[in-house]
Amino acid sequence: MGNKRKAREVHSDDDDLSKKRGKRMDDGDNAGVKPQLLPSMIKNKDKRAAVYAKIKQEKKLEKKKIAKAREALESRALELGEALPPRKIPRTLENTREEDETVCKAGDEELLAGNDADEFSAVLKDGREPKVLMTTCRFNSTRGPALIKDLLTIVPNSEYYKRGTYDLKKIVDYANNKEYTSVIVVHTSRREPDALLVIGLPNGPTAHFKLTNLVLHKDLKNHGNPTSHKPELVLNNFTTRLGHRVGRLIESLFPQDAELKGRRVVTFHNQRDFIFFRHHRYIFENKGEKKDANDNNKDNGEEKKTLTKDVIARLQECGPRFTLKLISLQHGTFDTKGGEYEWVHKPEMDTSRRRFFL
Known part of the structure; x- marks a missing residue:
């Protein structure tokens, strides 16, 4: 009985030691990494709203930055006469539709x-x-x-x-x-x-x-x-x-x-x-619309306006x-x-x- 009790105590000490070592290793791996603060983790209502507004503003600025960079690429491609960069296609219920064997094909x-x-x-x-x-x-x-x-x-x-x-x-x-x-x-x-x-x-x-x-x-x-x-x-x-x-x-x-x-x-x-x-x-x-002329029509920093007619459907x-x-x-x-x-x-x-x- 005594030997069995000593064996159990040795095993329990080993388990505690391994847990402590694992905890120290985890702390070492995550050292220097700041835990992400989510709005749902904040109990104070005002602070939670402020953090959420800050995250939303950052996402908005990032979206504007990406759109501005895309416009710059498109304008550069137009100047050089190159093909426009491909746009991302948003995922919708229509383009992610499940495949159907009964879909009609051309020339059936x-x-x-x-x-x-x-x-x-x-x-x-x-x-x-x-x-x-x-x-x-x-x-x-x-x-x-x-x-x-x-x-x-x-x-x-x-x-x-x-x-x-x-x-x-x-x-x-x-x-x-x-x-x-x-x-x-x-x-x-x-x-x-x-x-x-x-x-x-x-x-x-x-x-x-x-x-x-x-x-x-x-x-x-x-x-x-x-x-x-x-x-x-x-x-x-x-x-x-x-x-x-x-x-x-x-x-x-x-x-x-x-x-x-x-x-x-x-x-x-x-x-x-x-x-x-x-x-x-x-x-x-025919609807007349005022559009900016080319840079050649600019005189003394003032842009001349030309009247062009476009055919539209009402x-x-x-x-x-x-x-x-x-x-x-x-x-x-x-x-x-x-x-x-x-x-x-x-x-x-x-x-x-x-x-x-x-």
């Missing part, structure tokens, strides 16, 4: 062959004139018909029918008999439009969109009044197979022979699976303005019970902020 023969045989080829390829029927849900408020009133000025060759008590399937059958190419249904909840249903005829598909951030034509400040010309259509950033299909569904609502003299543009811009809708009128004009928003988010895409026309879905948005799909589907 399979995609082009599918375009010739899909449901929209009759309008987009064969030249059939689009004809759109618009209606609301059964229990709608004044905002629903007000949105449809704005949409009637945007989508050419479109008509509005009151919903009444008719089922949507009967409305689709009626639209097919009258040779409509699409049906748009505006759904309202709590007196506010919150969803949009776009049904392609005669064989679908049916897209269900969530509608948010609605601003009607009359509520826009300094809004313009659109003409009756057929608008130009701009579809941006529909890159995947699903996005390509949704883009063709939207494209089938508008005629393909836009009247450019009307200077109307309808834009559907997809960003992070949110589709932003805008309606503008544009005009090109935009005037006509409205309405809203945002769409795809909820589901269904095969065929609208059928909630026996319908087969091509794509449905589910909550578990939102686990990554860098994963997009359109």
